[in-house]
Amino acid sequence: MASTRDDLSLDDIHLLEDTWAEAVPYDQFALLRKEAPVFWHEHPEWKGFWAVTRYDDVRAVSRDHQTFSAELGSTFLQDHDEAQLELIRMTILNMDPPKHSRYRRLVSAGFKPRMITALLDHIQELADRIVAEVDGEDEIEFVERVAAELPLQVICELLGVPNDDRHLIFDWSNRMVGSQDPDFRVSDEDGEAAMGEIYMYCDALANDRRVNPQDDIMTALVEAEVDGDRLTQEELNMFFVTLVVAGNETTRNLISHSVLAILEHPELKAELVAGIDDDELWTTAVEEFLRWGASIHNFRRTATVDTEIAGQPIKAGDKVVIYYPAANRDPEHFENPDVFDPRRTPNDHVTFGGGGTHFCLGANLARSQIKAMVRTFLRRYPDVAPAGPHRRMRSDFVNGIKYLPVRLAG
Numbered sequence: 040m041a042s043t044r045d046d047l048s049l050d051d052i053h054l055l056e057d058t059w060a061e062a063v064p065y066d067q068f069a070l071l072r073k074e075a076p077v078f079w080h081e082h083p084e085w086k087g088f089w090a091v092t093r094y095d096d097v098r099a100v101s102r103d104h105q106t107f108s109a110e111l112g113s114t115f116l117q118d119h120d121e122a123q124l125e126l127i128r129m130t131i132l133n134m135d136p137p138k139h140s141r142y143r144r145l146v147s148a149g150f151k152p153r154m155i156t157a158l159l160d161h162i163q164e165l166a167d168r169i170v171a172e173v174d175g176e177d178e179i180e181f182v183e184r185v186a187a188e189l190p191l192q193v194i195c196e197l198l199g200v201p202n203d204d205r206h207l208i209f210d211w212s213n214r215m216v217g218s219q220d221p222d223f224r225v226s227d228e229d230g231e232a233a234m235g236e237i238y239m240y241c242d243a244l245a246n247d248r249r250v251n252p253q254d255d256i257m258t259a260l261v262e263a264e265v266d267g268d269r270l271t272q273e274e275l276n277m278f279f280v281t282l283v284v285a286g287n288e289t290t291r292n293l294i295s296h297s298v299l300a301i302l303e304h305p306e307l308k309a310e311l312v313a314g315i316d317d318d319e320l321w322t323t324a325v326e327e328f329l330r331w332g333a334s335i336h337n338f339r340r341t342a343t344v345d346t347e348i349a350g351q352p353i354k355a356g357d358k359v360v361i362y363y364p365a366a367n368r369d370p371e372h373f374e375n376p377d378v379f380d381p382r383r384t385p386n387d388h389v390t391f392g393g394g395g396t397h398f399c400l401g402a403n404l405a406r407s408q409i410k411a412m413v414r415t416f417l418r419r420y421p422d423v424a425p426a427g428p429h430r431r432m433r434s435d436f437v438n439g440i441k442y443l444p445v446r447l448a449g
């Protein structure tokens with residue numbers, strides 16, 4: 040899309056994957072928020088949808104699960120037939136209460152503070168090791184060598200997957216979300232095959248934990264019981280897949296976007312390097328990295344009744360798509376939203392969701408990883424510099440960076 044902010048009109052709005060492959064379309068979002076905050080967007084293959092771009096509206100839709108269902112048509116932009124929907128609705132993101140409440144209660148057993156605290160202590164150690172691995176090299180490809188490693192290792196530890204198997208998880212995860220990007224060359228069939236492989240893996244792991252309980256999420260999940268209720272093996276598999284995808288790609292991309300933001304803003308780099316031991320600065324900087332680099336573009340809801348959003352009538356059954364990066368740059372909510380301010384407070388971005396029942400279960404785990412990884416990397420390589428252009432993933436869902444070459448010594 041060649042349009043610049045000045046010459047853009049509503050006829051140029053195009054929020055599909057070719058646009059995202061180039062850049063996050065902040066110019067389109069600025070126009071939409073101003074002129075058509077609830078905009079009807081056609082789709083070449085599927086039913087059209089309402090694009091919601093203002094902060095207040097994104098939050099309102101997120102918080103009203105009765106009117107805006109995650110289950111009815113799933114949280115994905117594309118249309119699915121009933122058989123596919125039945126399967127998709129077995130994942131937590133695509134359930135409404137009361138089904139969602141029961142499931143979330145059960146899986147939350149795996150996220151007990153004690154488990155997360157034990158893991159948090161360990162995250163710094165893992166980050167140190169990952170940075171040490173690239174020591175002595177001039178140039179590296181940051182995404183695979185650094186950004187991908189910590190989320191992968193953390194999710195494997197969390198689930199009890201042995202470290203040697205982590206590249207299986209990496210591969211499955213790429214194959215499941217990469218279907219719109221030619222570099223990943225995955226067909227729908229390959230994505231489904233990856234899902235089958237991951238199920239078998241999860242079955243074996245769960246069976247092992249039933250006889251050999253350990254201090255990990257998988258054990259907590261197979262033992263979880265709320266009011267006499269337990270997860271079935273199928274529900275467990277579905278949660279395993281969700282965690283692998285939700286916890287992996289998102290955090291990897293956020294770490295890459297954070298380093299990209301640092302490379303693109305020399306004054307920011309200088310401030311973060313000077314304040315490398317300033318924990319308060321790094322805590323607010325992480326929230327700004329999250330606002331800046333939202334790793335999921337959108338989620339979809341389906342209207343359950345005739346309703347309206349900001350005065351725009353919406354019919355029962357209509358698709359409603361909420362755009363997190365658009366909300367995160369809404370000038371009605373954030374002062375100077377296009378400025379990266381590492382000390383921004385308050386910073387109530389919607390990168391982990393708009394605060395409804397589906398609010399990200401791994402938010403604190405993700406925050407800790409971003410802080411540890413980016414800070415450790417910058418402490419070791421304060422002169423890091425770009426070593427060529429980065430490449431974005433072609434996806435209307437994941438804000439992915441697939442290639443980010445950096446020179447370590449500057």
Ligand code: HEM
Binds near residue numbers: 334396399
């Ligand atoms: C920077 C990293 C991450 C981002 C940007 C992110 C973002 C999100 C978003 C936007 C949602 C949906 C919220 C809503 O619909 O209101 C979500 C849900 C979820 N996230 Fe994350 N997430 C991240 C990391 C993680 C990690 C590390 C884990 C687990 C280890 C995780 C597990 C989940 C789960 C299980 C859900 C579904 C919750 C539900 O449906 O009740 N996420 N995340």
